[in-house]
Amino acid sequence: MFKNILVCLAFISVVACGAKPRVLLQEGELNLKPTLQHEIIAKEVVGILENYSYKKVSANDSISNIVFDNLIKTLDEGKNYFLQSDIDEFQKFRNNISQDMRNGDLSSAFYVFNRYNQRALQSLEYALTQVDVAHEFNNEETYVNYRDKLAWFSSEEELNDQWRKRVKFDLLNLKLTSPAGKDESEKHKETIKKRYNNLISQAKQTNSNDAFQLIMAAFTNAIDPHTTYYNPSFAQRFNEDMSNTLEGIGARLQMENEMVTIKEIIAGGPAFKDKTLKIDDRIIGVAQGNGEFEDIVGWRLDAAVAKIKGPKGTVVRLKVLPAGQDLSVQPTIIKLTREKIVIEEESAQKTIKTVKGEDGKSYKIGVITLPKFYIDFEAYRKRDPNYKSTTRDVKLILDTLKQEKVDAVVLDLRNNGGGSLQEAIELTGLFIEKGPVVQVKDTRNQIEVHRDEDSSVAWTGPFGVIINRYSASASEIFAGAIQDYGRGIILGSSSYGKGTVQSAVDMSRFISPTNKLRLRASGEEDPTTPNGAPQFGQINVTVAKFYRINGSSTQHKGVDPDIIFPTQFSAEKYGESSEPAALPWDQIKSTSYAQINDLSAIKKQLGSKHEARMKTSEEYKFLKEDIEEFNKAMNTTSKISLNEEALKKERDTNKLKNRNRLNKILELHNMPIWKEGEPQPKVEFDFILEESLNVMLDFINLKK
Incomplete structure (x- = not known):
């Protein structure tokens, strides 16, 4: 039933959902309501998780408690909007939310969401009234931006005072950036007004799909942090991200002053080839083929994007106001044929680093940076011989590195959240001969061993893999297999700890013909659903756990x-071990495999040489100081002074500290120091990578 297997790390915003009886909105509140489609999907999602997911958790009152807490935390984790009275009122929903969702009842969830939106608009509109107020910048007052460790506001007066302080901080922040002796207060006020008006505009465009997406994420996160429902737009974006491709005109868009604005033109796409669209051009109308133009000024960005994007080979016409031109200018009509665009900057990339050894000889080390494990599922299923994938890209890079006669290869998987299980297996196969790569245990406790069946090896030389706390899932499968086989050295910090497998399922497979008829009869049509996106969205559901070939x-x-x-990212606060609903660690039997190398002795020698270098390394000292500062900041509630002199003094002190520190690094690398009044130099120095290359140089020599 589940075909597209994914093993990816997803950081999802979560919110909660509601309780019986259906709750009537109070007068004055935003009246977003769930649609019939939302109610049907909610029932089906609960059924899928109760019957098909790996955990099969019942939607009971204990789960409802977790969902309720997810709701409050996600909507207002910084405690900048809700009052204590709101939280007290919501308690009546706490014990029944998941049971209500099983019945398709989302009324109380929408009630909470509407109250949040009401408080947000109320706060933003109050903030606007404070911009022109005379603020005193020489009295002693502090502002706390992130109030998660503080109590909820006891009254609207206390809430308003928080937003008064926020406006005061925003104005003071801009004032401190003005040239000495220059009064730009009116300019700053206009900047702040524009900022808050944009936030108000966005809040007012919030629709029921936004609420539903968060509500469903609240429920799924209570079951399992990696099971997620995606609405049609999110589903299409997720699948494009997985394939590193998209279909459209090849431009990144952003909403500015109620108009869709071109912010980036992707190399190789239709807009790039046509050369007519420019950065900051504004799209005010869209027509499909030779059809009529639709005015999209004031639309939500996702609704506008749904009209502009579309399947390759189709034609879209755009009505465009050129960048910098007045609104009264005659719009330009641009006709583009949509194409499939490969997002190269998120694909595997290579660099070659030269490292000098103690013997004075220079060694070349190839570094492959891999942001994720991607594959174009659709092209692969259609047997397209040129389908885009991680393994194919890395294989080409390795061929190039061999031609360049590098002495070693390092694969950088830092911040790689995972992706395709198939690609993790096939990529491992580039470095080993035939053999098992990962074990997968399904919902019936049956274990399947996934193997590399290709005996060819793309790289046989010294190999290293760099990981960190945000290397997850497919990254961990790969790194674990390389470590178990003794095929290379793993460097960095402990990985995320995501050992679960997700399957991407089109929700239309679970919607009955009767419900489809009901929906058709209701006349519902979602204007934000992109062409080709799954009509009812998609659920990525946990269906298995994976294990290393050693059984762990x-x-x-x-x-x-x-x-x-x-690393500054502790297991208590970051990674799978910090997730309350995460599955536990366990172990199964090791599968049969032949270790390629026993590197235990070499690893000890590498560790000793690394530690010796760290004792005299200034960069290592800076790294540890950074970690200490980070942890100190994370464990305290930061109070920002609203006294101009005090805040300026604090910033000047920090600026001097940063300059002195940067100059020490510049001196270490024989670069000109940063002087007062000069622009800050751009220093591209990656200590973790540089020391990893030193370790690889030791590895090369020890292997000899």
Whole structure:
């Protein structure tokens, strides 16, 4: 039933859903309501998770408690909107939310969402009234931006005072950036007004699909942090992200002053080839083929994008106001044929680094940076011989590196949240001969061993893999297999610890013919649904756990490197072990495999050499200081002074500290120091990578 297997790390915003009886909105509140489609999908999602997911958790009162907390935390984690009286009122929904969802009842969830939107609009509109108020910048007052450790506001007066302070901080922040002796107060007021008006405009455009997306994420996150429902627009974006391709005109769009604005033109796409569209051009109308133009001024961005994007080979016409031109200018009509565009900047990339050894000899090390494990599922299923995939791209890079006669290869998987399980297996196969790569245990506790069946090896030389706390899932499968086979050295910090497998399922497979007829009869039509997107959205549901070939799960524990670097991201606050609903760690039998190398002795020698370098490394000292500062900031509630002199002094102190620190790094690398009044120099120095290259140089020599 589940075909598209995914193993990817997703950081999803979560919110909660509601309780019986159906709640009537109070007068004055935004009256967003769930649609019939939302109610049908909610029932089906609950059924899928109760019957098909790996955990099969019942939607009971204990789950409702978690969903309720997800709701409050996601909507207002910083405690900048809700009052204590709101939280007290919502308690009546706490114990029944998940049961209500099983029946398709979303009324109380929407009630909470509407109250949040009401408070947000109320706060933003109050903030606007404070922009022209005379603020005193020489009295002693502080502002707390992130109030998660503080109590909820006890009254609207207290809430308003928080937003008064926020406006005061915004104005003071801009004032401190003005040239000395120049009064730009009116300019700053206009900047702040524009900022808050944009936020108000966005809040007013919030629709029931936005609420429903968050509500469903609240429920799925209570069951499992990696099971997620995506509405049609989100589903299409997720699938494009997985394939590293998209179909459209090849431009990144942003909403500015109620108009869709071109912010980037993607190389190789239709807009790039046509050369007519420019950065900051504004699209005010869209027509499909030779059809009539639709005016899209004031539309939500996702609704406008749904009209502009579309299947390759189709034609779209755009009515465009050129950048910098007045609104009264005659619009330009641009005709483009949509294409499939490959997003190259998110694909595997290579660099070659030269490292000098103690013997004075220079060594070349190829570095492959891999942001994610991607595959174009659609092209693969259609047997397109040129389908886009991680393994194919890395294979070409390795062929190039061999021609360049590099001495070693390093694969950088830092911040790689995973992706396709198939690609994790096939990529491992580039570095080993035939053999098992990962074990997968399904909902029936049956274990399947996934193997590399291709005996060819693309790289046989010294190999290293860099990971960190945000290397997850498919990254962990790959790193774990390389470590178990003794095929290379793992460097960095412990990985995320996501050992679960998700399957992407089109929700239309679960919607009965009767319900489809009901929906058709209701006349519902979602204007934000892009062409080709799944009509009812998609659920990525956890259906299995994966295990290393040595039998150990990476769930919670992750992969521990051979050469360990310190990190500010602790297991208690970051990664799978910090997720309340995460599956536990366990272990199964090891599968039969032949280790390629026993690197245990070499790893000890590499560790000793690495530690010796760290004792005298200034960069290592800076790294540890950064971690200490980060942890200190994360464990305290930061109070910002609203006294101009005090805040300026604090910023000047920090600026001097940063300059002195940067100059030490510049001196270490024989670069000109940064002087007062000069623009800050751009320093591209990656200590973790540089030291990893030193470790690889040791590895090369020890292997000899």
